[in-house]
Amino acid sequence: MTTALNAKYTFDTFVVGTANRLAVTAGRTVAENPGSAYNPLFIYSGSGLGKTHVLMAIGHAAKKLAPTLNVEYLTLDEYVEAFHAAIAAGQGDAFRRRFQNVDVLLVDDVQFLSNRKEMQSELLRLTEALQGAGHQIVLTSDRPPPEIADLDERLISRLSGGLVVDMGVPDYETRVAILRRKAEERGTSFQPGVLETVAGLEFANVRELMGALNRLVAFQAVNDQPINAEATKQLLSAAAAAARAAAPVAPGVSSGSGDEFGAFLADVTVTVGKAVEAWRARVGEAVLRWRGEGYRTHRLERLLEQETPPAVDEAIAEFVEDVERLKALETEVGQLDPQASGESVFRDPERMSEAEEAAAQVRAGVAPPPGPSGAFPLVGYAVGSSNEVAVSAVRAVLDQPGKKYNPLVLVGKSGLGKTHLLNALGLELARANGAVVACLSTQAFIDELIAAIDGNRVDWWRARYRRATALLLDDIHLIAGKERTQEELFNLFNLLQDRERQLAFTAPAHPNTLTGIEERVVSRLEGGLVAELKEPDRAVKRAVLERLLAGQNVTPEPALLDYLADRPTDSVRSLVGVAQRVVGAAAAEDVPLTAGLAREVLEGQAPREARRSSGFRTSGIVVSSLGGIKSREKMVWDWPEVADRLIEELR
């Protein structure tokens, strides 16, 4: 996967001029002190100005100083491919570990990160990890980080956080120096003034300069006579004019020298150039154009390899048609799911059917993530001193979703109304225009992810949640020990928070007391507001009872309400359970609902059948997935009769 460093690309072979001195100095410094000087080091310059050379030179120099260093060079494309291959093989984590162990990572051509959100977050993670571990990362690009289209802000700031240096076009002196060095390397000597003439000509970059030098070397070798400055100028300017026809030797240069073969060769060259280029040029043009737009052009490139000249124009037309179709698909998909639109399948006309399939999948997947339950409206939420902090926090969130308390974590023991409040928040948020509120239990979230992994559609799953304008997860402590879910949640969290989308969670206790959750997730949970719900106060209890009884068309006497509200209860849910028992008893015995009855039911012998029919989770053993949670509600208060238990066990 990793490309070996080209042995020729060292600092010794790099000609330093004013335009690139800073980059080279920074590169040397980095090679001498990997991870401590400039990290990351970001080098950018136009094409052919020596980025790759410097990058590899850093690798060589670092390796020379410390041969045990683990130095890796690769282009971004190689990295992306390797990443995709690793993910496809289910080795994503191994892949990450492997790169996190690299001491000096050299990544070439990172400008291709445009429109690759997934890779951006992957690179961001890698950069963070490498920096955290004191490992060096050096990147090159043809433009500075802020100018790379569609690059994540965090990545921009991360990449700009070390040193960003550019390399310009070498000046005349440097050009002469480069030419002399290269001519020497080739063992060719030129008449005085020749190299100066070449250096004086306009070349956009060093690579073209090398091309010119190569032409001179070839010309001298063919003609067995040294070229002079004047002929150089002619040759190179003529060549520059003919460059579009890709003619390596300019026509007419050697004519009149009595060299019939040379003239013949020049003519044939032009003819071949024209003949071969005529159709190759059309294909090449198409390749360049579509590759420039980010499409894979293997199909066109294969045309060039064919034995018999193919029906080029038809093939190109067909290709264009496919690309247009891909564009249409991508646009459609982009509207449904911006994340999925960046997928490579929409850039490869050879995988039309896959693209269609992916688009269909996205179309099917636009079903929004699970929303809040309508059974928990905010208006039905009883407020008292015990929960007013949490309720006011929810109201503040509703005022400014995503801006004020993000994330909002509601903590409290079971049965205090966290789920109700969370769903209520979700319902209110969902009223906004275009709101997509994901509100579900953490267990459902985990199950969905597992199903997605199983069905190989994690991207789709991610996209679904990334569309959410709010993410509300109930019982967040259930992600304890679920590494992958934590990882996904972490990324989703960052993404949503970045976009100022509201996040809210419920937990049985303060996040920092939860075990089995990664530090980074915990710290993010703590980053907003942690609002606690306490055991219900009298006002809450009364309100709950009134609503409950009113909902069952029972008019209670005030003494009953007072009696029930004054009874010690540790959660709303158990209060409801108690009230249900009283109501059930009254119904069973067909007597009015009074405080006296309640007292008899609750303090005397409880009518067994009535209690059983309550259907509320007021007793019995509830196994929490988190062993550490001490909820009084989950303790067994009223042990059933021994006979009952035996029957239960027999069932």
Add this chain to the structure above:
Amino acid sequence: MSLVNFTTREITCKIVYYGPGRSGKTTNLHYIYGRVPDSRRGRMVSLATQTDRTLFFDFLPIDLGQISGFNTRFQLYTVPGQVYYNATRRLVLQGADGVVFVADSQARQLDENLESLQNLQSNLLEHGVDIRTMPLVLQYNKQDLPRELILSTADLDDALNFRGVASFSADALHGVGVFETLKGVSEMVLKRLAAGSTA
């Protein structure tokens, strides 16, 4: 034989010098051989009789090097001119990309020229090739001979060039017109690269 191999990125042109006996086909090749730098030419294979008549054929490979990314080679062949070597001629003609018909400009050789031209047409036909589709140029050789012995290029055009192909006046012994002829046929051959690809 394919002219362009895009897989190995090679262009190989087979050009056959055709014409009646003693019209100067081998002389053309010798002149070219003398002008091509050592590094560019292969060994010229010449199977000649003791009296220097071509017995079988001459073969001169020329390496033009990288052109537009293609390793370009020319293979120049001559056929034996004598009537009784027709089997050899047909063999050499196989897979030719282009033909140079070297005509003897001497007035008394006109019939031989015509006969050879007809022979070329029929031999090509044997290979299933229509002469009208074959890149062909005419070379009127020996134009250096005294005026009274030869036909002018205009006369020869009238007599031989009824297809209106490119014709070149030449004095192969001294190299006049040799490379022009080669260039002429090469361009025709190479232009088919473009034509063939768009078909």
